[in-house]
Structures are given as structure tokens and as C-alpha cells.
Amino acid sequence: MSESTHRKKNPSGGCGSEENLSPVENGKKAFSNKKELVLASEEELVSFVKSAHEPSYRAKQIYEWVALKRVCDPDKMTNLSVSLREKLKEAFACCTVKVAETRSAQDGSCKLLLTLADGESVECAIIVARDGRNTFCLSTQVGCPVRCSFCASGEHGLVRNLSAGEIIGEYLACCSIIGKSPDNVVIMGIGEPLLNYDNLVCALEKICDPEGMKLSARRVTISTSGWTPGIRSLAKLGRQWNLAVSLHAPDDKTRASLIPGKFRRDIRDILEACKMHREATGRLLTFEYVLLKDVNDSKEFASRLVKVAKEADAKVNLIPYNEANGGFSRPDREKVNAFAAVLERAGIPVTVRVEKGFEADAACGQLRSSAEKRRKK
Ligand code: SAH
Ligand code: SF4
Numbered sequence: 001m002s003e004s005t006h007r008k009k010n011p012s013g014g015c016g017s018e019e020n021l022s023p024v025e026n027g028k029k030a031f032s033n034k035k036e037l038v039l040a041s042e043e044e045l046v047s048f049v050k051s052a053h054e055p056s057y058r059a060k061q062i063y064e065w066v067a068l069k070r071v072c073d074p075d076k077m078t079n080l081s082v083s084l085r086e087k088l089k090e091a092f093a094c095c096t097v098k099v100a101e102t103r104s105a106q107d108g109s110c111k112l113l114l115t116l117a118d119g120e121s122v123e124c125a126i127i128v129a130r131d132g133r134n135t136f137c138l139s140t141q142v143g144c145p146v147r148c149s150f151c152a153s154g155e156h157g158l159v160r161n162l163s164a165g166e167i168i169g170e171y172l173a174c175c176s177i178i179g180k181s182p183d184n185v186v187i188m189g190i191g192e193p194l195l196n197y198d199n200l201v202c203a204l205e206k207i208c209d210p211e212g213m214k215l216s217a218r219r220v221t222i223s224t225s226g227w228t229p230g231i232r233s234l235a236k237l238g239r240q241w242n243l244a245v246s247l248h249a250p251d252d253k254t255r256a257s258l259i260p261g262k263f264r265r266d267i268r269d270i271l272e273a274c275k276m277h278r279e280a281t282g283r284l285l286t287f288e289y290v291l292l293k294d295v296n297d298s299k300e301f302a303s304r305l306v307k308v309a310k311e312a313d314a315k316v317n318l319i320p321y322n323e324a325n326g327g328f329s330r331p332d333r334e335k336v337n338a339f340a341a342v343l344e345r346a347g348i349p350v351t352v353r354v355e356k357g358f359e360a361d362a363a364c365g366q367l368r369s370s371a372e373k374r375r376k377k
């Protein structure tokens with residue numbers, strides 16, 4: 001199925017939609033009433049330069065800085081006059097995301113702690129594979145309302161949704177570090193992306209705009225804890241983004257001990273929503289499965305997972321638990337391998353997530369948790 005056949009109008013309205021599909025309160029407001037520069041269309045820039053009494057070709061220059069050169073700081077837009085740069089800063093919210101801290105692994109992967117205009121913080125990461133390909137891992141919320149018992153991101157619930165501009169800001173911050181666009185983007189940082197649906201879709205539409213930042217939609221994977229209303233909305237939207245569902249257990253009872261009830265959906269409902277997504281987009285499905293010692297890591301669980309993965313025609317990505325909250329521990333390597341072997345023998349494509357060897361506190365959500373603790377001291 002080609003991308004162009006799916007470039008129909010976003011039924012949720014996309015950027016600037018009145019109706020927000022997300023069932024969580026965007027409690028705290030992002031920052032200012034100004035339009036974010038990274039979201040401005042060429043038409044909006046044309047009317048801006050007109051009001052600034054500048055020639056209309058300036059609009060194209062500004063658009064190109066952001067979309068093609070991936071620069072959102074007016075001070076770096078060297079072909080604009082200083083006065084136009086100042087007017088741009090007055091008219092639009094620019095550089096709403098700043099890199100506060102980086103933690104590097106030996107293979108070149110790095111985690112970034114980002115501060116937002118209101119002082120909140122999130123993380124994102126650049127993961128470098130053995131073949132040198134870069135994957136950006138982006139966050140969608142400050143905190144997370146789902147509050148899975150093993151996850152640092154959800155420990156204190158949701159603070160606020162990230163705006164679409166902030167999600168793009170994370171992407172641009174990563175681009176500026178590696179000096180180019182990534183090979184892949186995974187929405188697997190802090191937050192439940194489908195509970196910030198409109199802003200997520202708006203940001204990804206911009207990042208994947210064939211006239212703009214040009215990342216192929218097929219290189220994007222959205223990871224969800226299984227929020228089926230959001231999976232169905234993605235299916236209706238029909239974009240070529242890949243879907244990853246954090247299953248963590250082959251049965252609802254075990255899942256319920258890991259994911260609290262408010263945003264948890266039954267496995268049956270998840271399978272139906274995934275089927276709808278597959279039929280609408282043709283994209284592959286991955287189940288993510290955090291392996292927790294003596295909770296969901298036995299061969300018996302693996303055999304039951306085989307049945308669910310077969311029914312969904314899904315790959316499985318095993319994630320040995322990273323030390324966080326909840327009093328869980330990581331199974332040893334033999335147990336992880338034995339679990340993977342059961343899936344492999346049954347013909348399920350399986351990968352085991354490799355540790356990146358970041359320094360302390362660099363697992364998902366932990367850089368932010370440590371920064372928050374320091375802030376509150
Ligand atoms: N909220 C989304 C995406 C972000 S989390 C989701 O849950 O899918 C990305 C992945 O990291 C999820 O599969 C999540 O379960 C996993 N994860 C969270 N905390 C973890 C931990 N302490 N150890 C290992 N994996 C973890
Ligand atoms: Fe939220 Fe995902 Fe963490 Fe669960 S695992 S608390 S959904 S970020």
C-alpha cells in the first residue's frame with residue numbers, strides 16, 4: 001500500500017484540531033499563546049513577513065530553515081536580517097525545547113534531558129545500532145497517566161501533554177546532535193502517545209511531510225500500552241506508521257497486575273484494534289514484552305504468548321527489565337534466552353532489546369526522575 005493512497009485528511013483535524021481525542025486533561029498548559037514556529041505553514045509565514053513589511057521570499061527562507069535545514073532558532077537563520085529575526089522571535093514561540101544534559105554510551109548512543117519553556121523536563125534518546133543507523137526515541141508527555149507498576153515514567157502520573165511543537169523540538173534537538181535526519185523514529189520515550197493523540201499526529205505529520213522534513217512514515221513506530229481507542233483512530237487515519245503494543249503478559253489477569261485499570265484494555269479488544277490497524281495500513285505489528293523475574297518470564301508464559309502473537313501475526317520484542325520502581329527484578333540471561341527460544345521454535349520473529357550501557361539513571365524515564373529529585377531538593 002503506498003503512502004500517497006493514505007494521504008487523506010486527518011479525521012481528527014490534525015494540527016490545531018478543536019476536538020481532542022485524548023481522554024486525559026492537558027492539566028498544565030504548555031507555555032505561551034504564541035504559535036510555535038515549527039508548526040507554522042508557508043501561508044502563515046507569508047502573512048507574517050507581510051506584516052513585518054519584508055519581501056515575500058523571506059517566508060520561503062524561514063520555512064526552509066525549519067523544514068529542510070531543521071533549524072528553529074531565529075538567531076541561526078543567517079540569511080535573515082537581525083531585525084527580522086527579532087520580529088520572528090516576537091511573533092512565534094521558537095526553541096521551546098532546550099538540551100539540559102546528555103549521557104553517552106560507548107557506541108555513540110546518547111540520552112538527552114530536555115527542559116521545556118515552563119521548566120518541566122522530558123527525555124529523548126539517540127540510539128546507534130551496530131550498522132551505524134540512528135534511531136531517535138521521543139517522548140510525548142511529561143510523566144504518564146497510565147502508571148505501569150514497573151515504569152519510572154509513570155511513577156508520579158501525568159504532569160502535562162507535550163505540544164506538537166515540543167515533540168518536533170525533540171526531533172530537531174536530536175537532528176542537530178547527529179547533524180542529519182535519523183534512519184528511524186520510535187515513539188517510546190516518556191508518556192503514552194495515544195493519550196496525546198492530536199499533538200502526536202500533528203507532530204508526526206510535520207516530521208513526515210514530503211514537502212518538509214521528509215522522514216518516511218514507514219520509518220516511524222508508535223509504541224502504546226494498548227490504548228485501543230487510539231489504535232482505532234490511527235487505523236482510520238491510515239498513515240504508514242508502524243505500531244508496537246506493550247503487551248507484557250499473554251493474559252488479562254497478569255496484565256492487570258502490571259497496568260492499572262483506568263487506561264488498560266482487554267487483550268481481546270487489543271487484538272481486534274490491531275487487526276483493524278493492519279487491514280487499514282498493511283504495516284507490521286510488534287508486541288513489546290518487559291521481562292520481569294518470576295512475574296511473566298516462565299516458559300509457560302512464553303507458550304501462551306506464542307498463541308497471542310500468532311493470532312495477531314506479530315513480532316515480539318523482549319525487553320529485560322531495567323531497574324526502576326515497583327520492586328521488580330530482571331531475569332538472568334539464561335531465562336531470557338529460554339523465553340526467546342520458545343517463541344523462535346514456534347516461528348515467531350523475536351528480538352531481545354540490547355542494553356546500551358548508559359551511565360547510571362539513564363533507563364527510560366530515569367534521567368528525568370533524577371533531575372526532578374534534584375529540582376525539588
Ligand atoms: N507508553 C508507551 C511507550 C513508552 S514506554 C508504552 O508503554 O508502550 C516504551 C517501552 O518501555 C514500553 O514497552 C514499556 O513497557 C517499556 N518500559 C518501561 N519501563 C521499563 C523498565 N523499567 N524496564 C524495561 N522496559 C520498560
Ligand atoms: Fe506510561 Fe508506557 Fe511507562 Fe506504562 S510503560 S507508565 S504507558 S510510559
